[in-house]
Amino acid sequence: MNCTEFLSKLTDYFDGQIDPALLTEVKAHLGTCHHCEVVVDTTRKTIDVYRGAVNYEFPEELSNRLRAAVMERCLASGKLPNIEVKASTKPAGQ
C-alpha cells in the first residue's frame, strides 16, 4: 500500500468501517510511513479539537424565544384545525 492508497482509505479507517484484511494493510503502511502517521495523528486531533471546543451557546432565553416565535408562526398560519392551543412560552424543564 502506498501513501495515495492509504489516503483513499483514511475516512473508512477513522470511522472504523474498514474490513480486517485492509486494516492490516493500513496498519502496516502506518508502521513504515512517518508522514502518513503524522497525517493520521493530526487529523484525529483536528476532529477532536472541534468536537471538544465548538460549543455554541444556546441559552435558555434564546431557546424560549425561538420556540415561542415558531409556535406563534405555526398557529398564525391556521394550518391545523381543531387545535388545542398550547403554544407556550413556558421555559424548558419547568
Added chain:
Amino acid sequence: MAVETSSIAGEPHNSFEEVIAADSQPEIHPDLALVERAKAGDTAAFEQLVRQYERQIFRTAQHITQNREDAEDITQDVFFKAFQKLDQFQGNSKFSTWLVRIAVNESLMRLRKRKTSKTVSMDQDVETDEGSIPRDFAEWRPNPEQNYSQAELAEILRKTIAGLPPGFRTVFTLRDIENLSTEETAAALGLSVPAVKSRLLRARLQLRERLSRYFRQNNEASK
C-alpha cells in the same frame, strides 16, 4: 442508535394507535408518535419536537452560516417549514435527519443571499484538488489547544472552518461535530455515501492543514 423506520412508510392504512399498539414493532421511534400527533392537530406534540431539536438545528445553521443572527432566523424558518410540510414526512428517514436537511437548504440559501455574485452550493469547489493531498507533515505539540486561551482557540477554530468551501464545511459539521452517521449525513444532504466520504476526507485534511499553522511544534506564527 440505529432506528428502523422504513416499515412505517409501507403501512399507510394503519392508524397511529394501531401502529403504537403493535408489540411486534418495538423499533418505532418516539418521534414518529409525536409527528403523528402533530399531524392530527396536537400543537403540544409539535412544540415538543421543536424543544428536542432546536439546539441541533441552531448549531447546524450557525456552523454553516457562521452567523448567529442568521442561525436564529433559520431555526425559526426550519421549524415553520417543517410544520407546514409535516404531511410530507413519511417516516422513511429519522425526523431529525429530515429537519437537518431543511436546515442545510435554508442555510445555503442564506449564504447565497449574502453572496449574490457567487454560487453557493454543496458542489462548490468540489471539483478542485485543493487540500486533497497533505503537504504539511510537521508533528503537533502535545495538547496544542492548551497553548491558547478559550477565546483565542475559539477564534482560531472559527476562522479555520469558515475558510472551508460551504459544501465541505457542511459535511464536516454534520459528520464530525453533530456526530451524524455517514448514512444520515448523506440522507440529510441528498448525496451518495461515497460523495460524503470524499468530501469529509477533504474537509478533514484541509482543516488539519490550516490548524497545523497554529499547532505544529516549533511554531513561530501562533503566539
